[in-house]
Amino acid sequence: MAPHQVADIPLLCDDVPPARDWAFIVGAGRAGTTALVKLINAHPDARMLNEAWLWGYVRILTSARHDHGGPDPDDIRNERLLPEHGPDAGAGPCWRASQVRTILEGVRAAVAPGAALFGDKKWGYRRHLAEVQAVFPDCRLLAAVRDVWDITASLCDCGWFRAFGRQSFTPEELAAAAYEVAQAALRDVASLPPGSVHTVSFEEMATAPEPAVRRLLAWLDLDEARFDWSVLESVHYAQSVGHWERVPAVAALRAAHDAGARSAAER
Secondary structure, eight states, X not given: OOEEOSSSSOEEOOOOOOOTTEEEEOOOTTSSHHHHHHHHTTSTTEEEEESOOTHHHHHHHTSSEEOOOSSSOOOEEGGGGSOSSOSSTTOOOOEEHHXXXXXXXXXXXXXXXXXXXXXXEOTHHHHTHHHHHHHSTTOEEEEEEOOHHHHXXXXXXXXXXXXXXXXXXXXXXXXHHHHHHHHHHHHHHHTSOTTSEEEEEHHXXXXXXXXXXXXXXXXXXXXXXXXXXXXXGSOOSGGGTTGGGGOHHHHHHHHHHHHHHHHHHHO
C-alpha cells in the first residue's frame, strides 16, 4: 500500500471499490465549469455540488489535531479515532482510503441519497488528484476549456481575482497576470491523465450545444431521454465568446502578443 502524505496522517491505498458513480469537475476556471454543474443537474439522476470542497473533510481528517478556529478551545483530535499504528511496524496512525471513502459516502447519502451520479466542482481537486483517485478509483473527471484570451478577460472582470493581492494593479498589469493564470490552467487541463477525463469546449457549447451535451451524458452514463433540454436556454455560452474584445487591456495585450509572434516567425 503506497502512502499519500496529505497532511499529518498518511492516507494509505487499499482495496477500494470502483467509483464510476462519482464525478469531479477539475477545471479550467472561467471556462464554463459552473455551467457544467447546471447542465449535469438538469438530469434527475445526477447531483453535482458547486464548490462544496468535499476534499476539505479529508484535509481535516488527516490533520492529527485540527484547530477549527472557533471560540470553543477544543480541537478535533483525529489521531484519537485511529489505531496507534498503521499496517507497518512503528508507523503512526493512518487513514485507509476505504475508510475515507466510507465517510464521504455518508456525506453523499445525507445530501443526495437517490442520485445515481454524485460529485463536486472545484479546481482544488486537481491539486490532490492522486489522493482523490485513491479514494475514488475510476471516478469520472470533467474539465472545461476555453480560448485563453476569453479566460483572461473573464478573470479581469472578476472582483475576486483582483482581490487576491492585485488591488493596486493597473488594467495592463491585471491583464498580464490573468493571462499567466489562464495559460497555467489550460496547461493543467492538458496534463490530466489521458482517458480519465472528458473535456467540454466552451466554444463548442456556444455553437453546437446539443451534440456536446449528448457526448457529456454518454460519458457520465446518463440517459439523454431523461435530460431536461430546456436548461440550454439558461446557460449563455454564445454571449461570452469573444469576451477579450470587450476588455481593452486584454485586447491590447493580445495585439502585442500577436505582433511579437509574427515578428519571431519572420526571423
